[in-house]
Amino acid sequence: MFTDHIKEATLKNHQQTEKVLIGKMKAMRSQQDYINLLNLFYGYFGALELHIERYINASNLADYEDRRKTSAIADDITALGAIIPALAADDKLPVIDNYLKAFGALYVIEGSTLGGKIISKMIQQHLHVEDGRGLSFFNSYGKHTEQMWAGFKEILNDVAMSPEDEEIITRAANQTFAKFEAWLAN
Numbered sequence: 037m038f039t040d041h042i043k044e045a046t047l048k049n050h051q052q053t054e055k056v057l058i059g060k061m062k063a064m065r066s067q068q069d070y071i072n073l074l075n076l077f078y079g080y081f082g083a084l085e086l087h088i089e090r091y092i093n094a095s096n097l098a099d100y101e102d103r104r105k106t107s108a109i110a111d112d113i114t115a116l117g118a119i120i121p122a123l124a125a126d127d128k129l130p131v132i133d134n135y136l137k138a139f140g141a142l143y144v145i146e147g148s149t150l151g152g153k154i155i156s157k158m159i160q161q162h163l164h165v166e167d168g169r170g171l172s173f174f175n176s177y178g179k180h181t182e183q184m185w186a187g188f189k190e191i192l193n194d195v196a197m198s199p200e201d202e203e204i205i206t207r208a209a210n211q212t213f214a215k216f217e218a219w220l221a222n
């Protein structure tokens with residue numbers, strides 16, 4: 037199955053990203069530190085989402101509108117009383133110039149909902165958060181997270197129709213991870 041392959045082929049990048057984020061979360065001491073983290077996610081995911089939406093919508097991913105959107109990060113930032121930052125410039129992003137690359141990037145964004153639950157827990161351990169305020173993005177799809185991920189994987193397996201398609205999607209996913217790692221080092 038293609039989704040087994042892409043998981044394996046992006047594992048190294050996932051582990052590196054996870055390591056950087058865990059370091060940032062362990063060092064978190066104040067609400068401002070958490071706002072800084074949200075700003076990083078907003079700048080990168082927000083800019084990426086605009087590129088992805090040129091190629092993916094309800095016509096090729098039926099529940100796209102129900103999927104997590106970067107606007108949730110903006111809501112979290114505002115809920116914490118901070119100002120929404122600028123989006124990342126194009127040269128900080130992977131190149132998304134067809135729907136296969138868009139699916140590769142979306143694989144990374146959708147997959148991050150799985151780690152989101154852990155991130156949300158870690159933030160609550162490190163900071164005092166009232167009623168989950170400012171945590172909507174990392175809470176992802178809540179109890180529906182596994183189901184939403186299974187649905188996305190099903191579509192991704194259908195989208196990749198040839199070994200060439202698989203290669204393009206996988207490369208875009210790895211580029212999305214690598215550019216995000218670079219962005220996090222900002």
Ligand code: HEM
Pocket residue numbers: 039042043050053054057058143144145146147148149150151152154155213216
């Ligand atoms: C502290 C940070 C993170 C932790 C602890 C974490 C943890 C996890 C866990 C537990 C899974 C599920 C693995 C499985 O069920 O087999 C997962 C999957 C995934 N995560 Fe993360 N994650 C983190 C951050 C991120 C971020 C920031 C991204 C994207 C930029 C990301 C992308 C993915 C992807 C794409 C998958 C799906 C892998 C697959 O194909 O099954 N993760 N992560």
